[in-house]
Amino acid sequence: MDVLINRLRLAGLGCKMFQRFLECLLYADDIILLSHSLNAMRSMLKICEQFALELDVKFNAMKSVVMRIGERFDVYCAPLILCGDKLQFVIWAYILLPVNVLAAQSRMYV
Numbered sequence: 001m002d003v004l005i006n007r008l009r010l011a012g013l014g015c016k017m018f019q020r021f022l023e024c025l026l027y028a029d030d031i032i033l034l035s036h037s038l039n040a041m042r043s044m045l046k047i048c049e050q051f052a053l054e055l056d057v058k059f060n061a062m063k064s065v066v067m068r069i070g071e072r073f074d075v076y077c078a079p080l081i082l083c084g085d086k087l088q089f090v091i092w093a094y095i096l097l098p099v100n101v102l103a104a105q106s107r108m109y110v
Contacts, residue, residue, distance in 0.1 A: 001026060004051045008033070011047055013040040038077055041066070045082050052083060061085030 005024060008014070014023030015036040023044070025032040033048070035041040052059055061082045066089045068074075079086040 001031075003055065004031075004048065007047050007051060008044060011043060013044050038068075038080070041080060045080060049083055059083055061087060064088075065090045067091070 005026070008023040011023070013035050014021055015034050016022075017034060022034050024034060031048075033041065033044050035044055048059060051057060059082055062085070064082055064087050066080050066087045068077075068089065081087070
């Protein structure tokens with residue numbers, strides 16, 4: 001996964017969170033991609049797709065979701081695609097607990 005992390009970092013498409021610039025969070029085999037825009041997220045997903053092709057990794061789009069935050073979180077947008085499959089949009093409460101747990105474990109405070 002270090003290869004993917006480095007590619008995402010070099011692309012510079014992440015966002016500022018907890019006083020740090022982050023592009024992704026990882027725990028075991030779970031990945032959370034963070035971006036400041038939908039276009040940046042599309043680019044990050046393409047990086048993931050290329051990584052998957054080169055290293056024979058499979059991302060399960062059926063278990064992957066997209067969460068939008070901000071004033072326009074419910075405005076329609078073109079779907080995000082991962083490995084040819086549309087990703088489902090979910091509300092922000094879906095991930096509230098894991099982010100708080102992650103923050104506590106890494107000594108970051110929400």
